[in-house]
């Protein structure tokens with residue numbers, strides 16, 4: 001029994017605790033309601049005392065109520081009965097109830113005392129936990145993370161559904177260590193078992209990758225992590241682990257790696273030939289220089305450029321041009337060692353790096369080998385193509401200490417090789433740089449020379465070698481350079497050709513020559529043929545014919561009075577195109593002369609296929625008449641062949657009476673040369689023409705030039721020329 005004196009204290013305790021305390025009769029009528037109950041349920045004591053407890057029940061009496069009452073009748077105390085009650089606000093509250101029976105003095109059950117504790121927070125926490133667990137399960141399923149446990153005491157393996165699916169097991173299959181081991185790739189099993197041993201025996205975490213082989217032979221790559229679970233005495237009792245199927249990820253990574261490698265390759269190699277590009281070449285030159293500076297070895301750089309590649313590309317199309325470049329690149333690779341680098345600079349340019357050269361002269365051997373390899377016939381589609389190349393060579397350390405200088409100097413040497421055109425390769429010499437600067441200077445000047453009217457034409461008479469009459473004039477360009485004085489074509493035409501400036505310059509020459517011829521006719525001079533040199537570059541340029549006809553129409557000169565002098569190189573480079581352009585020209589009446597005959601490499605035999613009017617015998621052959629009489633057979637042969645093709649023969653550069661006599665004897669039709677007159681200004685030419693030409697006697701030795709000053713002019717020009725070259 002409770003000491004009555006304690007009642008106030010007990011009441012104070014019950015009134016002050018946070019838990020809800022209520023007393024009710026056996027019939028369920030509330031007889032006591034503490035402040036904690038007011039807070040929990042929202043009802044005040046006055047509202048609840050005398051009311052039935054079922055007011056708090058969500059939907060009538062809970063099923064367990066009667067059972068609880070029975071247990072209370074037996075004097076049992078109900079602990080932690082969890083249920084849901086409804087507060088005044090209608091909110092459902094999770095509560096944990098402790099219900100104690102209340103007996104009368106006579107021991108009859110008269111009611112119950114209930115202590116309710118708000119369980120909402122704990123429930124929420126539990127709910128959150130179960131959500132986490134669910135999410136984790138979902139995440140492991142989505143991420144295809146398989147989870148497993150190995151209970152060491154029972155040797156029981158537990159796998160989740162992802163694990164089973166990963167290994168191809170059915171949910172009903174019994175998983176044993178042996179089943180698992182049978183799935184592991186035989187090469188990886190020892191490693192896996194060692195890892196498990198380390199976990200079990202040494203409590204060391206394991207992780208890594210291994211392969212499993214499915215029943216159909218498919219291989220999966222599995223990433224694993226495993227760890228020991230310890231008991232209170234730090235003994236390993238369980239091993240838990242996760243498996244992730246990373247097969248696809250590894251495949252994607254491999255594909256990504258491959259595409260990155262491909263991108264790197266493309267960034268460093270020429271797409272057409274697969275050769276290293278400029279970037280890699282620069283690196284390799286840098287490495288070679290570094291090595292060379294330590295070992296004292298020389299490094300050689302060969303700059304190759306194809307001759308006339310553009311024409312092959314234009315006439316046969318880019319696909320054929322590309323195949324030719326590929327064929328050339330293979331040949332070049334065959335010429336060098338694996339330690340050498342062949343790189344393509346774009347277009348038809350290649351650079352070959354020989355990182356270790358004992359003697360610079362050895363490079364000449366390599367260069368000759370490359371020239372031969374390039375020159376051999378290339379089979380491209382149905383075509384048998386031939387192409388030549390020029391090579392410029394620079395040597396480290398003599399010609400430069402860095403990649404840029406070495407490349408620039410090899411390039412300069414290559415241009416010199418093109419100009420000299422004999423061996424096909426040239427070693428760089430410092431003087432070449434001066435020439436390159438000079439070329440640059442002239443090219444820049446030439447760009448303005450047309451506008452500033454710095455070009456002039458001189459005219460050299462062509463003479464009928466039987467009568468001495470002037471039959472024509474050859475227009476020859478000169479450049480009145482503002483600081484250098486009079487420049488001859490040899491000084492600037494090659495630069496104009498290389499830069500393309502020859503196209504406007506050539507058009508100017510033609511227009512000027514036609515205007516001059518018209519002007520002479522206007523002054524009453526007998527009509528003559530006006531010969532104009534046409535550079536191969538211009539001849540092959542787009543719109544050449546249209547431009548030429550436009551000028552002829554514009555100036556009104558009779559087409560039959562115009563003679564185009566073309567060189568043999570055209571025939572070698574693009575025989576079909578050349579023949580077709582020449583035919584069109586010829587049909588309109590324009591005359592065509594083949595210049596510099598015999599200086600190129602063409603076979604004379606195909607000349608009969610071309611629509612020619614005249615052959616010009618180069619002055620080097622004419623010179624042989626007086627300088628090497630034993631070799632004059634070739635002049636006779638050219639004349640005889642020309643005659644047989646019904647072509648007019650014009651000898652160039654006649655300087656002596658002896659040469660003239662010889663040519664006359666061979667029935668050469670026409671000639672020009674200092675013996676008669678050098679190229680002269682238009683007024684001088686008009687005066688010459690006015691006199692009716694030259695008196696030619698049967699005895700050539702007595703032939704006289706009508707212009708006393710001719711010898712003088714020729715001498716002065718020769719002097720100028722020597723001074724300039």
Ligand SMILES: Nc1nc2c(ncn2[C@@H]2O[C@@H]3COP(=O)(O)O[C@H]4[C@@H](O)[C@H](n5cnc6c(=O)[nH]c(N)nc65)O[C@@H]4COP(=O)(O)O[C@H]3[C@H]2O)c(=O)[nH]1
Nearest residue numbers: 476477488489509533534535653654655672673674675679
């Ligand atoms: N030693 C010697 N030389 C003689 C004699 N008679 C004439 N010559 C020179 O020989 C060259 C003949 O011209 P080419 O063979 O057409 O050779 C020309 C031609 O290929 C080219 N050329 C000249 N003018 C033009 C032009 O307007 N356009 C183009 N594309 N080329 C031109 O420049 C070359 C050189 O022209 P030039 O310096 O004017 O030199 C001219 C002329 O002055 C002689 O008896 N002895």
